[in-house]
Amino acid sequence: MSGFKKFLLRGNIVELAVAVVIGAAFGGLVQAVVADFITPLVKAITGGAEESFGELKFTINDSEFAYGHFLNTLLSFLIIAGVVYWLVVTPMTRLVAMFEKDKVATEKKCPECLSDVPIEARRCAFCTSDLTPAAAERPPA
Structure with a gap:
């Protein structure tokens, strides 16, 4: 049991758990921004239908294709990927390049x-x- 306790209390596990929780909260925030601000803006610009942009769908042979929900999810993904790239990947790349420049x-x-x-x-x-x-x-x- 002590080995399991040491495993759980290691710094990496706790940091990973915090990152997952923060990431999930950030994902929910981005989804809300997309659903509540961006898609209504796109709907207003394109003169969308009466229903909510996220509920847009078409039917073929009694099968519904919810393309509005897909577009909301796609926008959420693109926003999260952009934020991760510009706030995590780009600064880390610059930091690594700085350290390697001084390397003999x-x-x-x-x-x-x-x-x-x-x-x-x-x-x-x-x-x-x-x-x-x-x-x-x-x-x-």
Whole structure:
């Protein structure tokens, strides 16, 4: 039982649970914005039918196709994906690029097999080709 307790109290599990709850609440908020503001605006612009935009549907052979509900869900998805991209992915990409810019290269490519080898290596560990720099590349003695 103590192993299970440790598993539940680890930081990652608690953070993940909080993220899921916040994500669900955010999803509900976006759905409300789409249903209450965006779809009525689209309906007003396009001169929609008497019924609610989310209830728009057509019938073929007694089968109803609720395309209004699909459009509401699609708009919700696009808004959530946009927010995640611009508020999470883009800043993280910039942050990672900032840290990698200051990173000093410790490896080079072998010209024969294109494997990564340490910069100081004189022979490739993979194909055993000679990696000594050419005379022009060698530092002065």
